[in-house]
Amino acid sequence: MNCFFSYTIQNWFQEQGRSLPWRQTKDPYKIWISEIILQQTRVVQGWEYYERFVTRFPDVCSLADAPEDEVLRMWQGLGYYSRARNLHAAARMVVESGAFPSTRETLLALPGVGEYTAAAIGSIAYDLPLAVLDGNVYRVLSRYFAIETPIDTTEGCKQFRALADEMLDSNHPGMYNQAIMDFGALQCVPQHPDCAVCPLREGCLAFSQGLVGALPCKSRHTKVRDRYFTYLYLRDTQGRILLQRRGAGDIWQGLYQWPLFESSQPLTLSQVSALCPEARISSMASGITHQLSHQLLHADCYLAEVDVLPDWGVVIPETERSHYAIPRLLEKILCLVEKGDRK
Ligand code: SF4
Structure with a gap:
């Protein structure tokens, strides 16, 4: 000492x-x-x-x-x-x-x-x-x-x-x-x-x-990986939405999210429409970025209104959305939408 x-x-x-x-x-x-x-x-x-x-x-x-x-x-x-x-x-x-x-x-x-x-x-x-x-x-x-x-x-x-x-x-x-x-x-x-x-x-x-x-010295810089996420906020005519629970082996294990499609670059509107052809698609938020320690996430989110929700996850009333833990990125998107700041 x-x-x-x-x-x-x-x-x-x-x-x-x-x-x-x-x-x-x-x-x-x-x-x-x-x-x-x-x-x-x-x-x-x-x-x-x-x-x-x-x-x-x-x-x-x-x-x-x-x-x-x-x-x-x-x-x-x-x-x-x-x-x-x-x-x-x-x-x-x-x-x-x-x-x-x-x-x-x-x-x-x-x-x-x-x-x-x-x-x-x-x-x-x-x-x-x-x-x-x-x-x-x-x-x-x-x-x-x-x-x-x-x-x-x-x-x-x-x-x-x-x-x-x-x-x-x-x-x-x-x-x-x-x-x-x-x-x-x-x-x-x-x-x-x-x-x-x-x-x-x-x-x-x-x-x-x-x-x-x-000081202190470091020998290298951490490489950051870019990832491109497209979320579909699927909602039916009865005001119900679709959630999926994230599995193991990636970020946010156990949290809930709207159906997510990952791609090597941002999807075009026609590519998004093809994900769920029966949906009426409109943009909720686009070009949102979210920094994690080794990843930079680029996210777009689309409202996808349907008569019948596809069988892709858990169906819940939209009013119960806050009962489910979601990643910070989705909170950020909701915040932007609530402020009417549709990018
Ligand atoms: S211990 Fe840190 S704050 Fe104090 S003199 Fe050294 S470098 Fe400056």
Whole structure:
């Protein structure tokens, strides 16, 4: 442990760390929920979801007892729905085992819990000496020690893992972990950190060597795949619509959608009409884009009015649409349609 580093960031954390609802508890269940929500979600957005989630499911038993559809509905809008499915499956495992896991190994056995989450829960709830290593920690350590090894290489992972373990304050692992993550999120931020007011500046090698903007290093950029989606919002004369539940092996497993046709480029109106020749087709929204981590989705949506709905999925009254969890992209389309902003 480096005493100056450890003491300084914990001191900073006590004065300037964020006061977040999941920081006021040692309950491993609530810490787990917060960590899973925050895996791919910003704190501001995650906060509201966390409050709603733990109000509806205040303990692991209530989550385990809930139907999966309800858990997904509570998650709607957060994205990365495998997180919600894993939470649900893990809650059932915990209830079956009779106790919340309290060691690194048993935490890692839960679906959706990797090294980072196990370290966060283990250190904060149980004071286990496990160092977290997330994007914030990589950034702070790479800058403080001016390490130029790319963080997305095996060598970089090993080097930073060893350093993170070495730096951990094993007497206060929960506090230290929260401090270094908050420090990265608020002080040593990715773009233009305000080094002039940084309490670590004195020992920071990136600062003294003029490397702040260049660290942390990455070896490659992620390739983004373009996908083209055409949705048919099929509605019959009795005001009923058609939904399909998405299967495994692709994004949004378990969520509902209107019938979707994927193609290598946007479909023309005549191609869309050919999908359901008996329908009266009109455009609801077009040219909508939606960015996922490795995919850029391009979506068009057409209203397809029919006398009789084809046998393509679940038929529901349109008024019950909100009872089903749908991907954020479809929410975006509905929002545009409701605003009358038909592109
Ligand atoms: S001096 Fe700047 S780069 Fe170094 S730890 Fe502080 S904020 Fe980060």
